[in-house]
């Protein structure tokens with residue numbers, strides 16, 4: 305098992321992984337455990353993805369006297385980041401799957417591959433699918449997203465088996481891949497892009513780009529059409545400029561068509577059997593219909609009363625403790641994260657800040673002043689990448705906000721081949737941070 309690291313070392317660790325830039329130290333007592341100190345305190349983390357693994361691992365690295373259990377739902381984790389690459393045969397599916405074995409072996413985390421079905425905030429107790437219960441002093445949830453089934457008429461869980469969303473990686477990714485492979489040349493691959501806020505703002509446009517790349521090589525008479533609920537999207541200028549260079553965008557032979565919400569792009573109904581997407585004034589016949597529906601926090605957050613009427617979890621950004629229930633922290637896509645996007649990198653950054661705060665609270669220390677960082681890479685083709693990077697802090701009005709001048713998007717005529725290499729390296733580093 306790894307040895308304890310102190311706070312100075314932790315900040316170095318977090319900085320190396322590009323997440324927490326600064327935490328100030330001060331020490332008035334406000335012990336929160338039932339036993340009055342951190343030794344033997346119990347933290348249960350629900351969700352073994354981009355946020356949950358990091359929260360569990362960094363608590364153990366900062367204070368191994370804390371007992372950490374990670375409830376993962378599954379035996380292995382399947383990553384959404386890079387699932388668009390797998391969709392178009394750039395890598396095998398196995399590249400997305402990761403084992404929790406090293407978290408148990410190297411960090412002494414108890415990993416339980418079960419689903420948490422209920423949380424009792426008063427009794428500080430979590431019930432698992434098996435009926436077993438886990439007591440906690442503090443719980444951390446990173447359950448990811450749920451879908452607003454029925455928000456698009458005709459689109460429910462059953463419809464997703466015909467018209468996959470592939471917005472949670474796994475069988476849905478495989479299904480969409482099979483459909484793309486089976487699509488005839490001359491076919492239409494329609495992506496229904498969701499309204500804000502949603503998981504991975506550039507994701508649908510990266511998917512459109514890579515599918516266009518696949519079609520160009522394999523089925524050149526085909527087309528990708530994005531029917532969008534919105535009028536603008538993340539890194540739009542860079543996507544458009546890349547699409548012009550690579551896919552004849554805005555010409556008669558364009559491989560990609562994007563229909564904005566105000567140009568009748570918003571899909572209100574689908575017929576999953578016939579693969580038809582219906583907008584206010586039109587009907588679009590697809591060969592492959594990829595519906596990414598409107599989203600909300602993962603089910604366990606909603607069931608525990610951690611969400612507000614937006615469907616997402618309001619939290620205190622200094623600690624990521626829920627504003628709805630005490631002693632429960634929420635990180636990742638399920639939260640209302642201020643100006644941070646719903647990304648894997650942001651979930652990593654939030655989880656580190658949350659881990660540090662939980663360790664402080666359990667040790668009776670005041671929590672520090674955090675900063676966060678996020679970088680999102682997108683591929684437009686295997687050798688053409690773009691990115692956006694930003695640093696965040698709590699501003700003078702107490703809001704989690706981007707730091708002016710601290711980041712930005714990659715230059716329009718930048719080194720897109722190098723960005724593609726950085727993207728792959730980003731994935732390798734972040735999964736090491738989570739699972740190694």
Ligand SMILES: Cc1cc2nc3c(=O)[nH]c(=O)nc-3n(C[C@H](O)[C@H](O)[C@H](O)COP(=O)(O)OP(=O)(O)OC[C@H]3O[C@@H](n4cnc5c(N)ncnc54)[C@H](O)[C@@H]3O)c2cc1C
Pocket residue numbers: 350351352353354355356375376377378381383384385386387388418419420421446447448449470471472503504507602603604635636637638646647648649650651679680681
């Ligand atoms: C196509 C696509 C591409 C993306 N690309 C990128 C990218 O390049 N870079 C980037 O930063 N982000 C990217 N993202 C976004 C990224 O996937 C999410 O932001 C990130 O996964 C959020 O982390 P999380 O911990 O909130 O949720 P997740 O990583 O989804 O983890 C949640 C985990 O909790 C588990 N769980 C849920 N409920 C329970 C329960 N009750 N009991 C036990 N376990 C439970 C789930 O099964 C899941 O394993 C992409 C997303 C998509 C869809």
